[in-house]
Amino acid sequence: MIAVILTTTHILLSERDVASTVGWTGLVWLAPLVGLLFYWLFGVNRIQRKAHRLRPQGSAQSESARIAAEDRAQHLLEQRYPEWVPLGHLGDALTHSVLEPGNQVRALVDGDQAYPEMLCAIDQAHHSVALSTYIFDIDAVGRQFVAALDRAHRRGVQVRVLIDAVGQRYSRPRAPRLLARLGVPVAAFLDSLLPIRNPYLNLRNHRKILVVDGRIGFTGGLNIRGGCLLANRPQSPVRDLHFLLEGPAVRGLMSAFEVDWHFTTGERLSGDDWFPPLVPVGDSLARCLPDGPDEDFDVIRRMMLGALAQARERVRIITPYFLPDQLLLMVLNVTALRGIEVQILLPERNNLRFVQWAAQAQAEQILAGGCRIFLSPPPFDHTKLMLVDDLWCFFGSSNWDPRSLRLNFELNVEVYDRTLTRQLQHLFDAKLREATEITAAQMRARSVPIKLRDGAARLLSPYL
Structure with a gap:
C-alpha cells in the first residue's frame, strides 16, 4: 500500500496530461x-527524467546577438x-532561434531521387559527414551507404x-557493428540490453539527418532501406519524401545532430569542419x-x-500515422468550420495494424467537423508533409x-517559400x-x- 501511495503521488506531481494521470x-x-511495474518501466515521468539528461551544457548564443538576429x-x-508575422513569432518563442x-x-521523391543525391554528397565530402537515422538496414541500399561512409573515412x-x-x-547484421569493424565512428x-525490435517503443531518436561539410543538409522521412528504392521493385515498397537544404538553415540540422x-x-563536435560560416544561396x-521529451517538449x-490558426485558404496534410490528440483534432475541425479546406491524405493500408484501427475510430469525428480524408x-506512403495556403x-x-509529438526525438523544418510550396501542392495533387x-x-x-475493435485500439493511441 505504501508503494501504491508513493507512486500515486509521483503520478500526480509528474504527469502533464489529465487522461494519462487518470489512466x-x-x-x-x-x-x-x-500497475506499479508498468508505470516505473514505461511511465511518462521516467521518460522525462531520462530525457533531461540528453541536453548537454553548451555555449549559448549571447542574448543581444540572438535578439539582433531575431x-x-x-x-x-x-x-x-x-x-505571417504571428507565426514567425510563434516559431521564435518555441525554438529560441x-x-x-x-x-x-529542394524536394526529393522516394529513395530513387534522394539516395543518389545523398551518396554523391558523401563521396564529395572534404571535411565532415554527420549521419543520423532511425533505421539503417544492411541490404543493397544500406551497403551502398556503408561503402560511401567507409570511403569518406x-x-x-x-x-x-x-x-x-x-x-x-x-x-x-546490424549497421553499427558493420561500420565499427570498418573503423567508422x-x-x-x-x-x-533487451533484444527488442518493437515498432511501438518510445523515447526513440526518430530524426533523419545527413549533413556534409556543414553546408549541405538532408532531412525528411526517409530511412536507409531497400524498400524505399521503388525502381528495384522491392517486396515491401515504401513511398517517401526527403529534402535537400543549402544555406544558413543547415546549421540547425548540424546542431541537432551535435x-x-x-x-x-560524450564527444563534442565543433569548429569549421562541422560548423563553417554559411552564406545565402537561395530565397527561402x-x-x-x-x-x-526534454527541453524541446511539444514544439512541433x-x-x-x-499553422492551423494561420491558415486562410487551405491546409493539406500527408502522414502515415494519424492519431491527433483531442486538442489537435478540435483545432482541425475548427479550421474546417472556418471555411478553410482541410485535406488529409493517409495510407489505405497501414503497416501498423493497431494504428490503422485507432485512426479509423477517430475518422468519423474528424469528418463530421468538415475535414476531408483521402486514402x-x-x-x-511514409511521407510527412503539411502545407498551409x-x-x-x-x-x-x-x-x-x-509517440512522435510527445515521446520521441524528432526534427521538422518550416519553410516560407511560394515556389517550393506550389511544387509540393502539385505533388499532393498527383497523390x-x-x-x-x-x-x-x-x-x-x-x-x-x-467498431468495437477500432474503439479498443483507440484506447491505446497515447502509446501507439
Whole structure:
C-alpha cells in the first residue's frame, strides 16, 4: 500500500496530461502489481527524467546577438509576408532561434531521387559527414551507404554515424557493428540490453539527418532501406519524401545532430569542419524545429496548432500515422468550420495494424467537423508533409501521433517559400488523383465488431 501511495503521488506531481494521470492512477490502484511495474518501466515521468539528461551544457548564443538576429528575421518576414508575422513569432518563442533567410530547399521523391543525391554528397565530402537515422538496414541500399561512409573515412573525412538502438534491430547484421569493424565512428542512441525490435517503443531518436561539410543538409522521412528504392521493385515498397537544404538553415540540422552525438558518446563536435560560416544561396526563409521529451517538449505540435490558426485558404496534410490528440483534432475541425479546406491524405493500408484501427475510430469525428480524408493506394506512403495556403510548408520526421509529438526525438523544418510550396501542392495533387475519399457515412456503416475493435485500439493511441 505504501508503494501504491508513493507512486500515486509521483503520478500526480509528474504527469502533464489529465487522461494519462487518470489512466496510470487507475491501473496502479486496481492492479497494483502490474500497475506499479508498468508505470516505473514505461511511465511518462521516467521518460522525462531520462530525457533531461540528453541536453548537454553548451555555449549559448549571447542574448543581444540572438535578439539582433531575431529582429532582422522578423523585419524580413514583415517585408515579404506581413500576414505571417504571428507565426514567425510563434516559431521564435518555441525554438529560441530565428528564421534563417537565404536558403535553397529542394524536394526529393522516394529513395530513387534522394539516395543518389545523398551518396554523391558523401563521396564529395572534404571535411565532415554527420549521419543520423532511425533505421539503417544492411541490404543493397544500406551497403551502398556503408561503402560511401567507409570511403569518406579512409580519405580522411571526419565521419560520425548515429543510429537508433531500436531501429538498428530491423536488419542483420546490424549497421553499427558493420561500420565499427570498418573503423567508422558510429554509436547507437539509447542502447539497451533487451533484444527488442518493437515498432511501438518510445523515447526513440526518430530524426533523419545527413549533413556534409556543414553546408549541405538532408532531412525528411526517409530511412536507409531497400524498400524505399521503388525502381528495384522491392517486396515491401515504401513511398517517401526527403529534402535537400543549402544555406544558413543547415546549421540547425548540424546542431541537432551535435546534441544527440554528444549525449550518446560524450564527444563534442565543433569548429569549421562541422560548423563553417554559411552564406545565402537561395530565397527561402527556413528554420529547424527539434522536438523531444526534454527541453524541446511539444514544439512541433504547438507549431502545427499555430499553422492551423494561420491558415486562410487551405491546409493539406500527408502522414502515415494519424492519431491527433483531442486538442489537435478540435483545432482541425475548427479550421474546417472556418471555411478553410482541410485535406488529409493517409495510407489505405497501414503497416501498423493497431494504428490503422485507432485512426479509423477517430475518422468519423474528424469528418463530421468538415475535414476531408483521402486514402492513398499501395505502396505504403511514409511521407510527412503539411502545407498551409501557398506559402508555408512543414516537413521532417514527425508523424501526427502521440509517440512522435510527445515521446520521441524528432526534427521538422518550416519553410516560407511560394515556389517550393506550389511544387509540393502539385505533388499532393498527383497523390490525390490516385486516392479514394472516405465519408462519415462509410465510417458509420462499419459493423459493430469492427467498431468495437477500432474503439479498443483507440484506447491505446497515447502509446501507439
